[in-house]
Amino acid sequence: MAILQISEPGQSPLPHQFKKVIGIDLGTTNSLVATVTHDGSREGEFPAVINDAEGRAMLPSVVHYASDGADFVGHQALILAAEDPYNTLASFKRLMGRSIDDIDDLQQFNVVEHNVATEPADAAAIIRLATEAGHITPIEASAEILSSLLAIAQARLGGSIEGAVITVPAYFDDAQRQATKDAAHLAGVNLLRLINEPTAAAVAYGLDKADDRTVVIYDLGGGTFDVSILQLSDGVFEVMATAGNSSLGGDDFDSAILKWALTEIQCLVDDLSPAEYRGLLAHARQIKEKLTDCEVETIDFFCANKNHQLELSRDQFNDLIMPLVNNTVDVCRSSLHDANLTPSDIADVVLVGGSTRVPLVQQRVEALFQQPPKIDVDPDQVVALGAAIQADTLIGNSTNANLLLLDVTPLSLGIETMGGLVEKIIHRNTSIPSSRAQEFTTYKDGQTALALHVLQGERDLVADCRSLARFELRGIPPMVAGAARIEVTFKVDADGLLEVSAQEMTTGAEANIQVKPSYGLAENEIADMLKASYSHAQQDRDARMLAEQKVEAIGLVEAVKAALLLDADLLDKQQLAKINNCIDILLSDIDTDDSAIISQSVASLGRETEEFAALRMDQSIRKALQGKNLDDVVE
């Protein structure tokens, strides 16, 4: 949690004071940060990308780890990538939330295939990349990028940033989302919400200001492909269907060119040093970019001590990438089918991601949807801009309070049942947040425990789905097989993260788990990394943690006070006195500077207001049901 700005207790910030919030596009190849500036009027809200000190909008998602602990992030790291590829991590977004079981998928990685290091004891361990500075997880590398973006934003906006919206590919699974959230935590970014990249793009296009319509967002980035179908009505963005391929992107176009070139000059990948490989790949990328405007390009490939001159035409290039582009078109068709739509139902098609500049991509998309796609907002910036607008809305800065994003879960979530089959509990394209319970029973007579295996994916067999977590429910009374009634509840929150609980209905025996994939980071690992990431002494560290804790405590008091101001009449005298007492205790405890005491008082205020929160919610619902203007119900 980032250190927030504090106004004096009981004194809420003036209405015209806008809170500093940012939107972050944490990309495979490049990352960006954006914000919305205000002049106070509805028309005066300007989303813009925040440039770094040198005026650059994009920060390469590259981190160089040196043995002396001096890390370089972004442009400098990119320069070092060619000379020192072993210690320079790039494209690590593709490894977020991945286990070494996915190693097949990783072979194509120029960087990591040479230096994937894992904990030998644990086959499903999180991927760690070996560098001179030690083994680095993709989460830590992502946190470096986030910290740099945060610093850029702080430098420009002056002062601390109150919150951020970070975008993820719509097709990211639970593990990948959790990994992104962990990276934000590590970087000290106060994450307001994870939102999907295509949804962010739709927001940036201001499509909510048009009439009711259905739009398609086609997002081809460096490493991921996503398509989302959204229905827009009255400021509400409702995702109807989403699909994609989390390991297909413009990087694959570069690889296709390189593979072609190496075949032409009869050179084997194995003969190349990592530095050479990296260099050639960068070269391939330049050619790809040039072929956007030129019909033919000449390439100099320096390989095995010889210079080779090759010629690549756009037609040849199109042939090389045709299977990849066709794959994206098939995904578009499937998602239209999922949403029960045909191409003619689509009012707009928006292109997002740098790879959509490739002419073949634009042609194929136009052919499928029978209309020229929109590409007028810079496809590199559009996601960050949308994220900034959403952050601004969430924090309450925006006058456009109507804007609401209703997203879906991209993949089905289920439980392993007998015979290695998956029983889906929450189906893909279900609106989130979502909660669903299903009953299961025992298989053997006298069975007293149940092993629950949580999976994500569309296939019927456990082996074909992604394993998210395993946990056990114990204390089931011995009964004949099939007599126990075990209710398993899946809850997906607004960030798309899953929590699973199980309860035996006759005895009430309970077990639950916040799904932390086995290849994700454990809570204590995050804590350790957080500690390690501060170069300060123990004292400073504690001071920062205490400061954060105080800010949170004051935030809670303010929230409760604001609620009391409106709805104190819902409480009887005794309840009100108790809450006020808890507030007073907490406020005085804040000054003790004792972390344990503060957290205790925060917890007791939380407990004491549980009932109050429920009463307020009930009142809101009641008003909503009486058909009153809902905007009056919740301030």
Next chain:
Amino acid sequence: MKLEKNFFKLFDLPQQFNTDAIAVKRRFRELQRNFHPDRYIGKSPQEQRLAVQLSAHINTALTTLTDPVLRAEHLLSLQGIEIDHQHSTIKDNAFLFQQMQFREALEQASIEKDISALTVILAEVDDDFQACQTSFAHQITGLESHQPSSLGDRLCSEVGKMHFYQNLSHEINATIHSLSA
């Protein structure tokens, strides 16, 4: 927090099978605009948690009200009739025979990759599905609250049939989609 279990009440709609799809959607957006967790950022953690619960509940209500089979089941459940899917069987032989015929036709057409034949079957299935819904909508008006009756049993069997038709329709759709890809 008390969650309104009657989704028709929650959505301010008459408690009947035929619903106005546009009104359902409009009400859904209105409710989410007020109770979605995004509207509770900066509020106390207690209220944020409740908003997640309520918003999920509204999502469930939308799914239930827009899906004819779930909507029919919900209507029955509001009258105290719960359908036990695992133990219910359909005894209507004519219906079962017709289902078999549909299945055979589907299998034949998918082997022959005959998309136009599949489209014809799909239209028939959807017509029958629709007729089944019309019959359910008509019959349920005569159901007295919480009275066990033969009508209740008949309605349950109609819902069972709807299940068949819906699954079959999905399957044919998926087959057509995979063949045309």
